[in-house]
Amino acid sequence: MTRITQGSFSLLPDLTDEQIKKQIEYCIKNGYAVGIEWTDDPHPRNSFWELWGLPLFEIPDAATILYEIAEARKAHPNVYIKVNAFNNARGIESTALSFIIQRPPYEPGFYLVRQESSGRSIAYTIQSYAVQSAGEGSRY
Amino acid sequence: MSDASERTRIKSERYESGVIPYKKMGYWDADYTIKDTDVLCLFRLTPQPGVDPIEAAAAVAGESSTATWTVVWTDLLTACDVYRAKAYYVEEVPNKDDEFFAFIAYEIDLFEEASIANLTASIIGNVFGFKAVKALRLEDMRLPFAYLKGFLGPAAGVIVERERLDVFGRPLMGATVKPKLGLSGKNYGRVVYEGLKGGLDFLKDDENINSQPFMRWRERFLYVIEGINKAAAKTGAVKGSYMNVTAATMEEMYERAEFAKQLGSVIIMVDLIIGYTAIQSICYWGRKNDMIVHLHRAGHSTYTRQKTHGINFRVICKWMRMAGVDHIHAGTVVGKLEGDPNTVKGFYDTLLLPYLKENRTIGLFFDMDWASLRKCLPVASGGIHCGQMHQLTYLLGEDVVLQFGGGTIGHPDGIQAGATANRVALESMVLAKNEGRDYLKNGPDILKAAAKDCRPLQVALDLWKAITFDYASTDTLDFEATPTKQTS
Numbered sequence: 001m002t003r004i005t006q007g008s009f010s011l012l013p014d015l016t017d018e019q020i021k022k023q024i025e026y027c028i029k030n031g032y033a034v035g036i037e038w039t040d041d042p043h044p045r046n047s048f049w050e051l052w053g054l055p056l057f058e059i060p061d062a063a064t065i066l067y068e069i070a071e072a073r074k075a076h077p078n079v080y081i082k083v084n085a086f087n088n089a090r091g092i093e094s095t096a097l098s099f100i101i102q103r104p105p106y107e108p109g110f111y112l113v114r115q116e117s118s119g120r121s122i123a124y125t126i127q128s129y130a131v132q133s134a135g136e137g138s139r140y
Numbered sequence: 141m142s143d144a145s146e147r148t149r150i151k152s153e154r155y156e157s158g159v160i161p162y163k164k165m166g167y168w169d170a171d172y173t174i175k176d177t178d179v180l181c182l183f184r185l186t187p188q189p190g191v192d193p194i195e196a197a198a199a200v201a202g203e204s205s206t207a208t209w210t211v212v213w214t215d216l217l218t219a220c221d222v223y224r225a226k227a228y229y230v231e232e233v234p235n236k237d238d239e240f241f242a243f244i245a246y247e248i249d250l251f252e253e254a255s256i257a258n259l260t261a262s263i264i265g266n267v268f269g270f271k272a273v274k275a276l277r278l279e280d281m282r283l284p285f286a287y288l289k290g291f292l293g294p295a296a297g298v299i300v301e302r303e304r305l306d307v308f309g310r311p312l313m314g315a316t317v318k319p320k321l322g323l324s325g326k327n328y329g330r331v332v333y334e335g336l337k338g339g340l341d342f343l344k345d346d347e348n349i350n351s352q353p354f355m356r357w358r359e360r361f362l363y364v365i366e367g368i369n370k371a372a373a374k375t376g377a378v379k380g381s382y383m384n385v386t387a388a389t390m391e392e393m394y395e396r397a398e399f400a401k402q403l404g405s406v407i408i409m410v411d412l413i414i415g416y417t418a419i420q421s422i423c424y425w426g427r428k429n430d431m432i433v434h435l436h437r438a439g440h441s442t443y444t445r446q447k448t449h450g451i452n453f454r455v456i457c458k459w460m461r462m463a464g465v466d467h468i469h470a471g472t473v474v475g476k477l478e479g480d481p482n483t484v485k486g487f488y489d490t491l492l493l494p495y496l497k498e499n500r501t502i503g504l505f506f507d508m509d510w511a512s513l514r515k516c517l518p519v520a521s522g523g524i525h526c527g528q529m530h531q532l533t534y535l536l537g538e539d540v541v542l543q544f545g546g547g548t549i550g551h552p553d554g555i556q557a558g559a560t561a562n563r564v565a566l567e568s569m570v571l572a573k574n575e576g577r578d579y580l581k582n583g584p585d586i587l588k589a590a591a592k593d594c595r596p597l598q599v600a601l602d603l604w605k606a607i608t609f610d611y612a613s614t615d616t617l618d619f620e621a622t623p624t625k626q627t628s
Contacts, residue, residue, distance in 0.1 A: 002374060
């Protein structure tokens with residue numbers, strides 16, 4: 001059992017709904033668009049989790065986003081879900097905040113495949129127990 | 141009867157052989173109109189007793205551009221009026237009788253495109269040993285847009301690095317492996333693994349770990365990459381460790397960098413002491429090989445610390461952003477190394493902002509547009525610990541690598557516990573900041589609350605609660621909020 005520590009707050013206890021709401025309000029206050037993404041393949045180099053719709057642009061309050069979070073959780077109860085905030089300011093134009101808001105109850109994590117090659121070099125591959133054990137949609 | 145050489149002697153008063161004051165040679169022009177394409181420099185000069193500050197300023201302009209000590213007729217074969225640097229403004233330094241700020245403008249064609257080496261060979265070439273000034277310090281520069289466009293700047297910089305590491309909305313976290321010298325490769329890799337597994341994004345080689353008898357570089361790289369990958373698998377997060385490729389020759393540095401790339405490292409590092417050309421070279425290499433380049437500013441305090449002579453570090457920040465390093469150590473304010481808060485803010489702004497506005501209270505003397513050069517990520521390293529997290533968050537902001545060496549490895553319960561303590565302290569502070577809490581005032585309470593769920597943090601707070609480095613800075617600012625009087 002492991003705990004995936006991607007995102008900004010993953011060493012803290014799982015955020016409560018109240019804490020999530022405050023972070024979303026912070027994003028809205030700063031003019032960020034907020035998007036929800038989910039995956040059952042949280043490999044560290046998996047850059048593209050599935051989009052839960054488009055990021056929400058120009059949303060006046062957190063309620064709309066919290067509603068979508070609730071819907072995403074309902075549809076995908078046992079996988080990873082994260083909130084991403086996008087800042088379109090010149091010179092940034094990238095993600096401004098990203099944190100996990102749901103994880104599976106059991107996280108089997110990853111293992112390291114070491115392919116011994118020439119000399120003492122090793123080619124490393126990080127494999128997911130969950131991904132190698134089941135197909136997409138039934139991993140957790 | 142006269143011979144030809146006598147008959148052809150130059151009659152103009154300006155070009156008659158001999159020594160005339162620099163200010164009369166054209167190196168002083170109080171009415172000069174600054175061009176958008178000029179390189180501007182601000183020097184702090186301390187003239188020798190009895191030397192007129194304007195003449196000293198003109199001499200600095202002369203010696204850092206076209207002049208030598210005496211008149212030469214070959215000037216007349218050139219468009220010398222253009223190539224002469226012009227001192228155009230001199231003012232007294234506040235509260236100092238013998239120090240002056242001299243502003244000097246340089247024609248852009250004095251400099252080869254995209255070469256820090258050429259720029260510095262002029263600006264800090266001969267002139268710092270010039271006898272007519274007792275001391276000289278390069279305080280700031282305005283590099284023109286047209287000139288900056290020749291430089292590529294950081295290949296990754298803050299934004300791309302965050303995307304590669306998948307870390308957004310909080311400072312990155314690192315630690316330098318300690319002891320910095322003496323560990324074997326395997327023991328060294330252990331420190332990397334433990335720190336990364338505990339929650340850090342990066343470990344780091346120290347500036348003087350290259351390839352010594354106790355641990356040759358290939359051993360280090362092989363065990364470090366094992367530690368990185370093992371920690372990445374344990375945590376499901378992208379991890380890195382700055383592999384120091386600093387070596388005696390460029391060829392050797394490339395060999396080490398190639399090996400780091402072959403192993404799959406995301407980042408390498410070099411020291412400032414390798415020199416400006418080597419730094420630019422390794423940055424080009426990094427760009428070509430998708431490698432983040434970390435710069436350790438080893439050696440800088442020999443010339444940046446004393447107020448009257450040398451180079452202000454903000455100028456080094458500018459040169460290094462131009463050269464293209466992705467990371468540079470830029471001070472902690474609260475740690476063990478030199479750094480006044482406003483001065484350090486000036487360094488961070490220089491590295492991170494797209495456009496600089498003149499603001500003497502943080503040491504910025506010029507407006508300067510960075511011409512879309514990417515942002516260079518400042519690194520705060522040296523004597524910082526988790527008990528200072530509220531101050532670090534307040535002073536250094538979000539775009540910084542917080543680097544806890546002793547503050548990770550010195551944890552009583554081990555390196556992993558030290559790393560976890562730091563990461564939990566940071567995350568709890570960012571969470572509180574975003575929630576709009578007065579985290580600076582309530583920092584200790586926020587940490588105490590976070591420590592309830594995290595024993596390693598509690599242990600660290602108990603151990604280091606009283607550690608501060610409260611010494612006056614040597615390199616301080618001259619301006620608070622008031623403008624200065626004018627002497628010319």
